Amino acid sequence: MKQLALATNNSHKVKEVGFILTELGVQVLTPKDLNVSFDAEETGVTFAENALIKARELHRITKLPSIADDSGICVSALNGEPGVYSARFGGPGLDDKGRALLLLEKLEGNANRSAHYACVIAYVDDTTERTFEGKCEGIIAEEYDTIGIYGFGYDPVFIYPPFQKPFSQVSESEKNSVSHRRKALKGLLTFLKTRS
Numbered sequence: 001m002k003q004l005a006l007a008t009n010n011s012h013k014v015k016e017v018g019f020i021l022t023e024l025g026v027q028v029l030t031p032k033d034l035n036v037s038f039d040a041e042e043t044g045v046t047f048a049e050n051a052l053i054k055a056r057e058l059h060r061i062t063k064l065p066s067i068a069d070d071s072g073i074c075v076s077a078l079n080g081e082p083g084v085y086s087a088r089f090g091g092p093g094l095d096d097k098g099r100a101l102l103l104l105e106k107l108e109g110n111a112n113r114s115a116h117y118a119c120v121i122a123y124v125d126d127t128t129e130r131t132f133e134g135k136c137e138g139i140i141a142e143e144y145d146t147i148g149i150y151g152f153g154y155d156p157v158f159i160y161p162p163f164q165k166p167f168s169q170v171s172e173s174e175k176n177s178v179s180h181r182r183k184a185l186k187g188l189l190t191f192l193k194t195r196s
Contacts, residue, residue, distance in 0.1 A: 002192065003027045004123075005034060007058035007068035012152040017069060020176050020185050026192070029064070036061050047071065047084055048131045051122035059124040067188065071119035071180060073154045075103065075140060077112040086154070100157045101144055113139040117158065119180040121188050130191060134183025141166055151175065 006017055006028045018028040031038035040057040044050040047070040054068035072086030082089035082103070090102045107113065117136040123129070138160045145156040148168025155167035160178065167175050176182050 003029055003064065005029050005031075005058050005062050005064040005066040007031070007038065007040065007054035007066055009038065013069055016172070016176065016179075016181060017067075017185065019172065020182055021189075024185070024189050026189070031058065034062055034064075042070070042084075044070075045084065047118055047120035048122065048133075050084060051120045051131060052124070052129065055122040055124040056129075063126075065123065065125040067124075068122045069119060069181065069184070070122075071117065073103075073115055073117055073158065075107070075115040077107060077110045077114075083118075096153050097144070097156070100154050103140065103154065104142075104144060104157055107140055113141075115140050115158065117154075117180040119184040121181075121184040123188055123191065130188075132184045132187030132191065134180040134185070134187070136160065136178060136180040136183070145169060 002025065004026055006014065008014060009031060014030050021028050038058055038061065040054045042050040042053060044053055050070035051068045055066045058068065059066040070084065072083050074080045074083050089099045094102065115138055119134045121132045138158050141157045141159050145166045145168045148156055148166055150170055150172060151168045157166065159166050163170055
């Protein structure tokens with residue numbers, strides 16, 4: 001089984017990326033698994049720049065082929081915001097729920113609810129740097145979902161039209177079959193197959 005180092009300390013991303021890649025025959029090793037300290041500053045202004053910053057840093061530390069994800073939600077009525085700042089939207093005082101509620105507040109009364117999740121996966125090894133993109137189109141709900149038990153981040157306010165419910169009410173396997181992260185990882189897997 002091929003091994004890749006995953007440049008994140010986010011347990012939700014570890015679980016989601018690990019689930020998808022293991023299913024596809026790739027073992028994911030986290031900084032914790034590798035017993036290394038990892039904290040790359042995301043100074044890029046695009047998802048691709050931030051993903052590359054993280055993948056390069058983990059590869060520098062571990063010398064292993066490394067991947068990193070940068071992702072977020074882009075809302076049409078907010079000119080694509082919060083975008084790369086999705087995890088920092090509204091400042092450091094907010095948690096996931098607080099950021100989602102702020103998003104709803106900013107869209108209050110706006111008929112245009114279209115949005116998409118975007119993900120870029122960066123791959124870095126000794127000779128190669130590549131990025132792979134994925135998108136999942138949807139709409140922003142009118143209210144925060146309080147009954148869903150799945151997902152994280154903006155999932156309680158992101159409705160995927162074919163499912164007709166927010167991602168927070170969709171099982172992990174269902175979400176992972178259509179997610180932006182899945183689409184980007186499929187691009188990565190296609191690339192890796194050409195190198196094996």
